[in-house]
Amino acid sequence: MNTNDDYYLGREFDSQSGKTSNRPLLYDPNDLTTHAVVVGMTGSGKTGLCLDLLEEAALKQLPALMLDPKGDITNALLHFPNLAPNDFLPWLNADQARRDGKTIEQAAADTATMWRNGLHSWDIGPDRIRKLDESVQYSIYTPGSEAGIPVSILASLKAPNISWQENRELLREKISGTITAILGLTGMQDIDPVRSREHILLANIFEQSWSQGKDLDLGELIMQTQSPPFEKLGIFDVNTFFPEKDRFELAMTLNNILASPAFQSWIEGQPLDIHSLLYTQDGRPRHSVFYIAHLNDQERMFFVSLLFSAVETWMRTQSGSNSLRALIYFDEIFGYLPPVGNPPSKETMLRMLKQARAFGVGLVLATQNPVDIDYKALSNAGTWFIGKLQTDQDKQRLLDGLVGAVGGLDRSQYDTLISSLGKRVFLLHNVHEKQPILFQTRWAMNYLAGPLTRAQIPALNVMANAEITTPVTSKPAHPVSVPTEPLIEPTAPQLGEVREKPPIEIGLKTRPTVPRQIMEYFLPNNLSLTQSAKASERTLPSTARSLGLLYRPVLLAQVDVRFLNRKYDLNSLKQCSILVHEPDRRGMVHWDDYQTKPIKPSELDHQPAPGAYFEALVEPFSDSSMIRSMERDFQDWAYRTITVTVKANEKLAVFAGPETAQDEFLKMCKDAADEQCKQESQKVDAAYDKKIDRALDKLKREERELEEDEAEHAQRKREEGLSHAETVLSLFSRRRRSLSSSLTKRRLTDKARADVEESIEAIEELEAEIEELKNEEEKALEEIAKEWEVVAEDITEIPISPYKKDVNVAMFGVAWFPYHIIEDQVQTIELPGFEVKLIG
Numbered sequence: 001m002n003t004n005d006d007y008y009l010g011r012e013f014d015s016q017s018g019k020t021s022n023r024p025l026l027y028d029p030n031d032l033t034t035h036a037v038v039v040g041m042t043g044s045g046k047t048g049l050c051l052d053l054l055e056e057a058a059l060k061q062l063p064a065l066m067l068d069p070k071g072d073i074t075n076a077l078l079h080f081p082n083l084a085p086n087d088f089l090p091w092l093n094a095d096q097a098r099r100d101g102k103t104i105e106q107a108a109a110d111t112a113t114m115w116r117n118g119l120h121s122w123d124i125g126p127d128r129i130r131k132l133d134e135s136v137q138y139s140i141y142t143p144g145s146e147a148g149i150p151v152s153i154l155a156s157l158k159a160p161n162i163s164w165q166e167n168r169e170l171l172r173e174k175i176s177g178t179i180t181a182i183l184g185l186t187g188m189q190d191i192d193p194v195r196s197r198e199h200i201l202l203a204n205i206f207e208q209s210w211s212q213g214k215d216l217d218l219g220e221l222i223m224q225t226q227s228p229p230f231e232k233l234g235i236f237d238v239n240t241f242f243p244e245k246d247r248f249e250l251a252m253t254l255n256n257i258l259a260s261p262a263f264q265s266w267i268e269g270q271p272l273d274i275h276s277l278l279y280t281q282d283g284r285p286r287h288s289v290f291y292i293a294h295l296n297d298q299e300r301m302f303f304v305s306l307l308f309s310a311v312e313t314w315m316r317t318q319s320g321s322n323s324l325r326a327l328i329y330f331d332e333i334f335g336y337l338p339p340v341g342n343p344p345s346k347e348t349m350l351r352m353l354k355q356a357r358a359f360g361v362g363l364v365l366a367t368q369n370p371v372d373i374d375y376k377a378l379s380n381a382g383t384w385f386i387g388k389l390q391t392d393q394d395k396q397r398l399l400d401g402l403v404g405a406v407g408g409l410d411r412s413q414y415d416t417l418i419s420s421l422g423k424r425v426f427l428l429h430n431v432h433e434k435q436p437i438l439f440q441t442r443w444a445m446n447y448l449a450g451p452l453t454r455a456q457i458p459a460l461n462v463m464a465n466a467e468i469t470t471p472v473t474s475k476p477a478h479p480v481s482v483p484t485e486p487l488i489e490p491t492a493p494q495l496g497e498v499r500e501k502p503p504i505e506i507g508l509k510t511r512p513t514v515p516r517q518i519m520e521y522f523l524p525n526n527l528s529l530t531q532s533a534k535a536s537e538r539t540l541p542s543t544a545r546s547l548g549l550l551y552r553p554v555l556l557a558q559v560d561v562r563f564l565n566r567k568y569d570l571n572s573l574k575q576c577s578i579l580v581h582e583p584d585r586r587g588m589v590h591w592d593d594y595q596t597k598p599i600k601p602s603e604l605d606h607q608p609a610p611g612a613y614f615e616a617l618v619e620p621f622s623d624s625s626m627i628r629s630m631e632r633d634f635q636d637w638a639y640r641t642i643t644v645t646v647k648a649n650e651k652l653a654v655f656a657g658p659e660t661a662q663d664e665f666l667k668m669c670k671d672a673a674d675e676q677c678k679q680e681s682q683k684v685d686a687a688y689d690k691k692i693d694r695a696l697d698k699l700k701r702e703e704r705e706l707e708e709d710e711a712e713h714a715q716r717k718r719e720e721g722l723s724h725a726e727t728v729l730s731l732f733s734r735r736r737r738s739l740s741s742s743l744t745k746r747r748l749t750d751k752a753r754a755d756v757e758e759s760i761e762a763i764e765e766l767e768a769e770i771e772e773l774k775n776e777e778e779k780a781l782e783e784i785a786k787e788w789e790v791v792a793e794d795i796t797e798i799p800i801s802p803y804k805k806d807v808n809v810a811m812f813g814v815a816w817f818p819y820h821i822i823e824d825q826v827q828t829i830e831l832p833g834f835e836v837k838l839i840g
Helices: 029-034 046-059 073-077 085-091 094-099 104-121 126-135 168-185 197-210 218-226 244-259 261-267 274-278 297-316 344-358 392-406 411-419 454-463 529-535 624-641 662-732 739-792
Strands: 007-014 019-027 036-039 064-068 137-141 286-291 321-330 359-367 383-386 425-430 437-441 499-501 519-522 545-565 570-580 644-649 654-656 796-800 807-823 828-832
Touching (some): 019 425, 029 321, 029 344, 029 359, 029 383, 036 046, 046 073, 046 126, 046 286, 046 321, 046 437, 073 286, 094 104, 094 796, 137 454, 168 197, 168 297, 197 244, 244 261, 274 286, 274 297, 297 359, 321 344, 344 359, 383 392, 411 425, 529 828, 570 807, 624 807, 654 662
Parallel strands (some): 036 359, 064 286, 064 321, 519 807
Antiparallel strands (some): 007 019, 007 437, 383 425, 425 437, 545 570, 545 807, 644 796, 807 828
8 A cells, every 4th residue: 555645544453452553544545436334323433533534535635525414524624723722712612611610711722732632642733734724625515505605406407418318317317316306395205206297297397308408497397397398298198197287286386495585595506516516616626515404304305316416417427437536425324325215315326336436436424323224235335434333233233234235254253343342443344455454543633523503604614715616696497476366565563563554455364374284373362452552552543443353473482491400400391482473584583582481372272363364474484394494493492592500509419490599599508518517517526525535534544543642642751750750769779770761761752742743744734635625626616617608608500401302392383463453544553462471
């Protein structure tokens, strides 16, 4: 191998010792022409490995397209050559920093240090990061959204720039995939290209145009759906095969998509032109990330199918190549290449896996779900990166698929190796190598911030100097005019606002139909006309007359967020309600601006008031896909935004949820502190009692010794006096006593007196010691009491975020908001019939 061209992915790992060796794991990028599969559970290091692979591709100036369904691969733009704390700061989680007891600035400094040390341990310096930043142009595209660079799908409807006669089979497959994706947007599922009338009709329209080198756009497709450019389909005439009335319904369905303001972001922006997505206008390679986390399942399938189809068509225009020309990375293939079923993406992906090698296009497919993928399709993959798996079932399914797909494997060896895998340790199976290799992934040069949200993408593109390489707007498609009843669309007031305007038609007598699968609610008319006027501080004109109630559609959203935390003894429910009177027609809502007090479902009406009028439904209320997308956005907002604060005394391990008042919590802390103080005081009492008892025992012994010493001293004094008297008398008798005997008695008396004095001194010392111990005990108890008093007042507040599974959208849909309509000779007045209790 030429190590200058190889990818540095990590270092080999010794499973016996459980340690990483000094041997680098170098991977030949040309092996990717036989494609690669990356499998690993959440937390296995799969994302880090994939970013390592993409970093190496960028360093070798290999262009890449990256599909990002979760938001992780946007991290490919987070490389900071200076490794300065301010570089990391915008991408850190401020709530997590607070939980860790740090300011956001401290967390940024710690992260910068960690990244610098981590890269240094893998022999990666700032120069390599700088080279990564300069090697390719990074851009983030957001199909169906203007958060990043929008993508126009119109290029997918244009006639491909290859011969129809020579590529008829390929182009028919492209047509089939494109139509299946388009029909999927309308809500149709399990579309059979052979049995579906809709698919057959649209496929023939495409073939009629493309075979003649003519481009299509959505507007033309809709018009030709109503009036096909051919008279027969098979042996039947068009009207027999697909009656005009039914074709009109299909055209209306397609037109609803095109007419939706939210769909405009699908037809404006960067055309889905693969060459311009792989290279800038001056030939610089690009790494283009397609962020699709914000799309619903149908929209994701639609875009993924179109992208793979566009890549395949571009690939066919290239010359053959034995070396790697471009990389296509898909961060999660679950649902797009299933073992059972035939979603629109699958056929194109299968063809790419089989044929892309000849054109130097490598696919890297990643998944954390090894159970539901088509291993037969992945038999064309020459490289497998296998990380830690969640369950033994996952491992056995992977081994089943791997043995069937690759063949010739020692299953027991692979079973043992996979079982030994830890975090960031992967098993590399490469058909170009003789043996499987264990390795630990290197430290990623990009900061692994985790999934980024749509709101963070603009800043990423600005940081990367991302730009569109072709004209932004393509406008060959226009909604088809469909006759409708004239509707009045006055400017909507804010919730609870009084509206005055010239006399108008009130509205529709028939309630508009809310889209299928979208919930419908009726806000109660709980304010009489008089109450509403009083609440609005209005005096009604004497000439005013009531025209009845008018219901206007508003968006009602309510979420129940359960907070459970054993550590903090937290079990709390928090509700949040939203009422949006006139949401942006593209479905964009700043949820924080529309919070109201929670609405009980029992407070809602089951039906509108009799004889009421209704305003027509317009986008987004008339678009079920947009409403569902908004619901997901609302749930995501609730998950990221709604928190509760736990009152905490960490030292006492006393915690309380938001339901507990401050005074009550203070009392809880004081009671706990008193108990701790009592226990500690008892220990101190017991310790000092032992010391004092020992001193008292000594004192009693000394007092007994004193009594004995005093008695002996008295005895010695008597003996000394007697001996002295005898010695004097002996001077006058013939039997004289020795003087030395008197002296001995005197010495014994002195010794006895000294013993008495020593005992008195010892007693005095012991009494002083006991008194000092009592003083020390009293002081210690006072300090303990003061200490626990301070501890009892050491109260903090800890913000707690919910788990995503505990965020439940209780209500979301179209709600009818009642207004009293008053008219006099001068003006028409609308007064709210429902009392809105706003928050903030």
